[in-house]
Amino acid sequence: MIKRFISFRLSGFQGLTVAGFFMLCLLTFQLFNPWTLEPVFAQTPFYQGKTINIIVGTKAGDVYDLYARAIAQFIPKYIPGNPTIIAQNIAGAGSLIAANHVYNIGKPDGLTLGAIFPALYFDQLTGRQEVKFDWTKFNWIGSPVVSNHFIYMRADTPYRTIDDVRTAKEPPKCGSTGTASTGYYMPKLFEEVIGAKFNIITGYQAGGDIDLAVERGEVVCRSFTITAYFAREPFHTWRKKGFVRELFQTGKKRDPRLPNVPTIYELMDKYKTPESGRRLATVILAAGDVGRPYVTPPGVPADRIKILRDAFTKTMNDPGFKAEAEKRMLELDPVSGEELETLANEVIAQPPEIIERMKKVLGQ
Secondary structure: OHHHHHHHHHOOOOOOOHHHHHHHHHHHHHHHOHHHHHHHHHOOOOOOOOEEEEEEOOOOOOHHHHHHHHHHHHHHHHOOOOOEEEEEEOOOHHHHHHHHHHHHOOOOOOOEEEEOOOOOHHHHHOOOOOOOOOHHHOEEEEEOOOOOEEEEEEOOOOOOOHHHHHHOOOOOEEEOOOOOOHHHHHHHHHHHHHOOOOEEEOOOOOHHHHHHHHHHOOOOEEEEEHHHHOOOOOHHHHHHHOOEEEEEEOOOOOOOOOOOOOEHHHHHHHOOOOHHHHHHHHHHHHHHHHOOOEEEOOOOOHHHHHHHHHHHHHHHOOHHHHHHHHHOOOOOOOEEHHHHHHHHHHHHOOOHHHHHHHHHHOOO
């Protein structure tokens, strides 16, 4: 009977010996054995077939957004599994809304990145209730560029230099998205260290909205990054037409593109700013070294953070990405995730007297 059974079963495998048939059964069993399947699936990259969302804290078309979309185009090839990358804009409150979203809504799975403002640590240091994150617990992936700042002023106003602002009876109106934006704290820092006065109008959703407000005459000035000023319209046209002039910049050396614009350090020397004011400036200007950071929520496994950091670094060195950045007029001066992590811890560790002066700068 057994011989008949074997003969019947082998009828569909002509040419196989009995030993070959049993070997085939063994291989089939091993193929579908869950204990042998596990290592096969364990080798499948985590990011394969998945989507990473980059939450951008500005409107579409802003320079933060331009960087994010350029990075999203190139970084997938450096992440094992080649995930899909989608940029999503959550603008408002100087990217505070986006930072809160990434920290609290984003799952700790490595599939949520945030492109947020570098100065949000101000709000944590000064105890703003709207802050729903711990700056030091973000996972820092990298920044494509460091960002020195400057301020532009409509050329048809009487404020031709920072001296005119210091002596003006009526302070110029500058636009800002929120207190964590350079549009707010940079003019306020100049108030604190050299005595210039500005009237800051907050509540704009994005930098482009402020620029439109400047064209309408609603406000006359704005402080933001030098990289953005030379990256896109309307600034190319504004410079050609002499629509605005530049009053100051924050780098330790003058930017080659702004050779006639004094730095904050030159102005602090000129106006003999006390040492405490210089320390305050150092803490606040550290945001420029943070640049345009990318973060993930806390709790993401260390191996996925390493994957994202490595991929970010490789993207910054990718010839195609560099060419794309040049085409989009986006400057590159990358900062690693490890460097950002160190900076994040340093800026949060401030003595009470500096925090009190920061509160004054931030209007609290």
